[in-house]
Amino acid sequence: MEAIGLNHYLVLSAILFGIGLYGVAARRNAIGVLMSIELMLNAVNINMVAFSRFCAPDQLHGQVFTIFVITVAAAEAAVGLALVISMYRNLNKINFDEVNLLKW
Amino acid sequence: MSETLQQLAFYTDAAMIVFAALMVVTLRNIFHCALFLALGFFGIAGIFVMLHAEFLAGVQVMIYVGAIAVLVLFAIMLTRGVTGQDMKQTNKQSPVAGAIALLFVVFLLKLMAGARFATSTVAPVKDSTAFLGQLLVTRYVLPFEVASIVLLMAMVGALLLAKEKEDE
Amino acid sequence: MTTIANYLVNLLHLPGWVSAWFVALMAALVIFGFMMGVVLVLIWLLRKIFGFMQIRLGPMMHGPQGIFQTPADALKLLAKEDVIPDRADKWVFVIAPLVVFVPAYMVYVVIPFGEGSRFIAKDLNIGILYIAAISSMAVIGIIMAGWASENKYSLLGALRGAAQLVSYEVPMALAFMGPVILAGSLSMQSIVKAQTGGFWHWHFLQPWGLGLLGFLLMITAALAETNQVPFDLPEAESELVAGYNTEYSGMKFGLFFMAEFANTFTLCAITTTLFLGGWHSPFPHFLDGGWWSLLWFLGKSGFLVFVFMWIRATYPRVRVDQLMEFAWKGLIPVGLFYLIAVAFFAVVV
Numbered sequence: 185m186e187a188i189g190l191n192h193y194l195v196l197s198a199i200l201f202g203i204g205l206y207g208v209a210a211r212r213n214a215i216g217v218l219m220s221i222e223l224m225l226n227a228v229n230i231n232m233v234a235f236s237r238f239c240a241p242d243q244l245h246g247q248v249f250t251i252f253v254i255t256v257a258a259a260e261a262a263v264g265l266a267l268v269i270s271m272y273r274n275l276n277k278i279n280f281d282e283v284n285l286l287k288w
Numbered sequence: 289m290s291e292t293l294q295q296l297a298f299y300t301d302a303a304m305i306v307f308a309a310l311m312v313v314t315l316r317n318i319f320h321c322a323l324f325l326a327l328g329f330f331g332i333a334g335i336f337v338m339l340h341a342e343f344l345a346g347v348q349v350m351i352y353v354g355a356i357a358v359l360v361l362f363a364i365m366l367t368r369g370v371t372g373q374d375m376k377q378t379n380k381q382s383p384v385a386g387a388i389a390l391l392f393v394v395f396l397l398k399l400m401a402g403a404r405f406a407t408s409t410v411a412p413v414k415d416s417t418a419f420l421g422q423l424l425v426t427r428y429v430l431p432f433e434v435a436s437i438v439l440l441m442a443m444v445g446a447l448l449l450a451k452e453k454e455d456e
Numbered sequence: 457m458t459t460i461a462n463y464l465v466n467l468l469h470l471p472g473w474v475s476a477w478f479v480a481l482m483a484a485l486v487i488f489g490f491m492m493g494v495v496l497v498l499i500w501l502l503r504k505i506f507g508f509m510q511i512r513l514g515p516m517m518h519g520p521q522g523i524f525q526t527p528a529d530a531l532k533l534l535a536k537e538d539v540i541p542d543r544a545d546k547w548v549f550v551i552a553p554l555v556v557f558v559p560a561y562m563v564y565v566v567i568p569f570g571e572g573s574r575f576i577a578k579d580l581n582i583g584i585l586y587i588a589a590i591s592s593m594a595v596i597g598i599i600m601a602g603w604a605s606e607n608k609y610s611l612l613g614a615l616r617g618a619a620q621l622v623s624y625e626v627p628m629a630l631a632f633m634g635p636v637i638l639a640g641s642l643s644m645q646s647i648v649k650a651q652t653g654g655f656w657h658w659h660f661l662q663p664w665g666l667g668l669l670g671f672l673l674m675i676t677a678a679l680a681e682t683n684q685v686p687f688d689l690p691e692a693e694s695e696l697v698a699g700y701n702t703e704y705s706g707m708k709f710g711l712f713f714m715a716e717f718a719n720t721f722t723l724c725a726i727t728t729t730l731f732l733g734g735w736h737s738p739f740p741h742f743l744d745g746g747w748w749s750l751l752w753f754l755g756k757s758g759f760l761v762f763v764f765m766w767i768r769a770t771y772p773r774v775r776v777d778q779l780m781e782f783a784w785k786g787l788i789p790v791g792l793f794y795l796i797a798v799a800f801f802a803v804v805v
Contacts (some may be wrong), residue, residue, distance in 0.1 A: 207313035209384075215363055236341075247341050247420060257352075262445075263445050266446035270449045349590070350589040362599075
């Protein structure tokens with residue numbers, strides 16, 4: 185096996201993204217979906233930092249991007265979970281496939 | 289010798305992260321899923337340390353494990369009554385979702401196998417924290433300020449959404 | 457320690473990289489031993505100080521002045537039956553004390569006990585950030601403990617405890633930032649080195665006396681972070697049975713207990729490093745350096761621990777809504793003011 189290079193990190197990031205994608209599409213529980221979204225965002229973070237480390241190690245653009253992704257992910261998790269709690273209070277359901285009031 | 293150790297560290301960490309991610313999307317008890325998510329975040333912090341991004345590793349643990357995972361756990365505890373402990377957790381489209389996710393991953397891997405990335409062998413920055421700090425207030429100052437506004441909006445929004453209804 | 461490791465490696469003909477791991481292992485064991493010692497001494501000290509402040513004698517039975525009381529208590533905890541409630545979530549219940557204890561131990565890696573690299577396990581260049589990050593991991597352990605106990609009191613205690621810990625992390629981080637700005641680095645040894653020159657250069661007096669504000673802020677946040685009175689709601693013994701500890705007995709409870717005392721010493725040590733000059737002596741060149749630095753560090757941290765216990769024996773407990781209000785509406789504005797003032801003085805003056 186050769187030394188750990190860019191491709192190793194990219195493969196890890198791709199696998200993580202795929203698992204997150206499956207979670208978003210297949211989970212019933214609203215909080216489960218939110219957790220899968222966080223997984224996908226983390227996969228993107230790994231990708232950014234790996235590229236920053238291997239392609240331009242003296243300029244940390246990837247890491248700055250990652251800082252902003254973490255910030256926005258935190259904001260989005262807060263609002264998303266507030267929405268889930270509000271949904272639970274009003275409809276008493278947190279499974280996404282039961283929340284179908286707008287369906288025709 | 290340090291190369292083998294590096295490989296050992298990477299593969300162990302990657303295995304832990306992938307295992308934690310699989311547990312997050314498959315377990316039925318959602319509390320356990322959240323705990324595995326925290327474990328995955330911690331593993332990703334390890335990956336950041338390996339990539340010479342130690343400030344990001346610290347920020348990852350502090351924000352993701354210390355705040356977001358806690359937030360998820362709070363939300364699970366507050367919506368407790370409806371989640372049966374062992375209800376089926378996947379909806380009707382899960383086989384299709386699985387197939388599409390798998391196809392997507394294969395597609396990404398094929399893309400990466402064929403690409404030639406312009407890797408450079410310049411020495412990495414010694415102290416990423418100071419460098420990041422300078423970048424954030426010189427070149428990236430506008431996104432920095434906008435990020436603070438985004439956080440303020442998220443705080444106010446979450447407060448309003450999660451507030452108990454006051455009697456009219 | 458490095459010399460011992462190299463000697464052993466050459467003796468046993470092991471490959472060269474073993475010595476680095478050996479040094480790390482030795483450092484970990486020394487820190488673990490120190491932490492256990494600190495916990496034992498602190499528990500005894502707490503009971504003695506409480507005793508004297510309440511005009512009684514404290515533990516006197518076992519050993520002179522009761523110094524064997526804590527080992528006796530530890531033995532008792534070890535010998536207790538390990539009870540797991542029937543409906544509890546078994547794995548989460550068992551792992552929760554570890555998730556609270558391990559971060560308390562991990563923080564010791566970056567505490568600078570004395571001058572030079574001999575007295576600090578590893579001077580990470582993100583020292584303070586590492587401390588803030590690892591301390592925030594303990595919140596998950598408390599939530600796990602409360603949830604897995606399947607007990608209303610535990611759950612309430614855990615929710616309150618987690619809310620308190622998360623709320624007071626922000627003023628603590630803001631208080632951390634003052635010394636970091638003055639020192640220009642996140643590494644612990646650099647922060648201590650920025651306080652050379654005797655008493656008047658320590659950060660708690662530094663930017664024209666504003667450091668006092670930061671120091672008080674740090675002490676208040678540290679009291680809340682370690683669940684000490686007046687912020688000890690999660691373990692309010694008269695309200696919630698024992699909060700998130702209710703269902704825990706035996707060594708698992710012992711782990712929670714040890715983690716709390718270890719955390720107390722850690723935060724006092726960090727406050728000493730950041731604000732009271734770390735291992736420097738108050739006089740510029742007298743009794744400074746080498747093994748004296750260890751003495752000064754332990755002395756100052758011990759003094760802060762005594763102050764914490766003094767406060768613990770004196771003040772009543774705040775209510776949970778007063779606690780949250782105090783953090784968000786009181787300490788955070790003060791912290792922000794402190795941060796901006798220190799930054800202003802560092803740049804302009």
